[in-house]
Amino acid sequence: MSQESRPHLPARADSTPDAVRSGKLEVDPLDPQIRRFVSELAQAWLRYPETGTRSIVEMRRIAEQVRAPWREGGPAMAVTRELQVPTAQGDVRIRIYRPQANIDAQPGLVYLHGGGWTMFSLDTHDRIMREFAARAGVVVVGVDYALSPEAKFPFALHQIVDVVRWLHANADSLNIDASRLAIGGDSAGANLAVGTGLFLRDAGEAERLRGMLLIYGCFTNELSQQAMNGFGAEGNLLTSAEMTTFWANYLATPADALDPLASPLRAQLGGLPPAFLMSGRCDVLAEQSDAFAARLRAAGVAAVLNExxxxxxxxxxxxxISDVADRAIDDGAAWLRACLRA
Known part of the structure; x- marks a missing residue:
């Protein structure tokens, strides 16, 4: 795959810090319900005071506990099951969410959780996967890919490619319509979803995927100065410093940042399936969804961006607790239904 020049990240007029001052009035750009979410996450982390440098294993353990209340509730599934999928990189656990039982083969969504390739799990994203399964009427397959820094690029990507191929080979026994399979994920998961699409396209297997659901995705290791000084500054939910650490965990060498499978904003994007991109305006990565949607369209790929x-x-x-999150999931589910319509 040929490599593009340095990706262009457009300037954004709204890349303001978490709270900005206008005269003597402090203006909070966050939706009040989202502000509550951010504040409660911050308070939860304070229950685990620093006692020196935390190991990555300890960080993951705390992150699971901090996120636990946010996966509670939501739609019930008719069937939830876990399987081990054989891949060239060892067995990979998947979790299958089926919203309806005893009906014909349903379309599917392979879902890849976020967490900077470093943290989070099928459990932290359990509710998000159930929401998409119920609202879109699709079988969601969550993939428990290997985390970094133990597994470096492209280890997890190769696992996911093998899982997609396995799903196609075993679709009948899973009661999934392999001709209507999409891939998606959030943050680093969106990066892996595009990387999987690129890998399959270049292997002559583009038809395996019908669409890409890309949620506040990370598509390059580069951030504009405006983003770093704005919503990437300290005090925001995701900072530019954290992104630097995540990339260092993920990449085997600095040169890997130039690989289009790691940084899809550098890739030739023609021939990828249609995409639906979702981003938050108050996110350090919002500029990357802007740029990636524009690059997809320029390459002739149908792409919708909702911010x-x-x-x-x-x-x-x-x-x-959030109306905007509820609306966004509805939007993504509606796009999935249209994309995977028989």
Whole structure:
């Protein structure tokens, strides 16, 4: 795959810090319900005071506990089951969410959780996957891909490619319509979803995927100065410093940042399936969804970008209390239904 020049990240007039001052009046750009979500997450982390440098294992353990209340509730599934999928990189656990039982083969969505390739799990994103399954009427397959820094690029990507191929080979026994399979994910999961699409396209297997659901995605390791000084500054839900750490965890060498499978904004994008991109206006990565949607369209790929005012990174996790998260999931589900229509 040929490599593009340095990706262009457009300037955004709204890349303001978490709270900005206008005269003597402090203006909060966050939606009030999203502000509550951000504040409660911050308070939860304070229950785990620093006692020196935390190991990555400890960070994951705390992150699971902090996120636990936000996966509660939501729609019930008719069937939820876990399987081990054989891949060239060892067995990979998947979790299958089926919203309806005893009906004909249903379309499917392979879902890849976020967390900077470093944290989070099928459990942290359990509610998001159930919401999409119920609202879109699709079988959602969550993939428990290997995390970094233990597994470096492209290990997890190759696992996911093998899972997609396995789903096609075993679709009949899983009661999934392999001709109507999409891939999606949030943050680093969106990055992996596009990387999977690029890999399959270049292998002559583009027909395996009908669409890409890309939620506040990370598509390059580069951030504009405006983003770093704005919603990437300290005090925001996702900071530019955290993104630097996540990329360092994920990439085997600095040169890997130039690989289009790691940084899809550098890729030739023609021949990818249609995409629906969702981003929060108050997110350090919002500029990347802007740029990636524009690049997709320029390459002839059908791409829709919805940006949600007052929303931060990870805002879909606030669906239990947030109208904007509820609306965004509805939008993504509606696009999936249309994309996967027989």
């Amino acid at each position: 949600y005012a007052g929303a931060t990174h990870s805002f879909l996790e606030a669906v239990s």
